[in-house]
Amino acid sequence: MNDADVSKQIQQMVRFIRQEAEEKANEISVSSEEEFNIEKLQLVEAEKKKIRQEYERKEKQVEVRRKIEYSMQLNASRIKVLQAQDDVVNSMKEAAAKELLQVSHDHEVYRKLLKDLIVQSLLRLKEPAVLLRCRKEDLQSVEYVVPSAQGEYAEKANVHAPEIIIDHIRLPSAPSRHDAHGLFCSGGVVLASRDGKIVFENSLDARLDVVFRKKLPEIRKLLFGQVAA
Known part of the structure; x- marks a missing residue:
């Protein structure tokens, strides 16, 4: 090659x-x-x-x-x-x-109401002797209705008429223009056992509170209808 x-x-x-x-x-x-x-x-x-x-x-x-x-x-x-x-x-x-506050202005109606409140309180307490406290302005009306309240309670409860001692301490008076925000009472009575251990407050203000608490659901339903949860 x-x-x-x-x-x-x-x-x-x-x-x-x-x-x-x-x-x-x-x-x-x-x-x-x-x-x-x-x-x-x-x-x-x-x-x-x-x-x-x-x-x-x-x-x-x-x-x-x-x-x-x-x-x-x-x-x-x-x-x-x-x-x-x-x-x-x-x-x-x-x-x-x-x-x-207007209830006590009609003396006849208010005296009957006071008697009914006292009888109701006695029926709740069922005590042979009680202390009763009221407003200063209601003292005469209370003294006037106490005997009939004692008799009515004794008849309804089938017991002897209880002893009712009107306490020297008074419930607050109705509110005035000078003291509109202080303690006040619109009327009614407060009863207690002699030893003070059982107290039944039957003032008009207390009854209003009870009625409002009891009727509050019904009041809300009437005012606002059925409220969804």
Whole structure:
């Protein structure tokens, strides 16, 4: 083989090696590009997932805050409604209390009421001797009705007429323009056992409190309708 053939053969081998090298380089480049694209896609998807999770977390926080705010506003509204209803009911009670002050102005009617209150108190206490407390302005009326109250109680309870001692301590008087916010009593009586251990308050104000507590659900229903729980 002469030098020309050898040179030709070497050039062929060089071209083959170069072609193989180029092909291999292309394969490596394509593979690297694919790996890069896959890794890039994975990173992008991972970031997208993180962004979605962060968005969902913030969205939940916003929803929770919205629900809390709504609940607070709803509770505040309910409190305002209940306060307004209480104001109406209290104004009714205050109006009724003012009406009670007029009861003692009709002496005949008031004396009969005092007698009935004393009899009712005796029936509750069932004591042979009691202390009776009344207002200063009611003293004469109380003294007037005590005998008939004793007799009526004795007849109803089928017992001897009880001893009724009128206490020297008086219930507060009706409110005046000079002392509208002090202790006052619209009328009625308070009876107690001799030892003071059993007390039955039968003043007009106490009876008003009892009636209002007892009738409050009915009053609310009449005024405001059926209130949802």
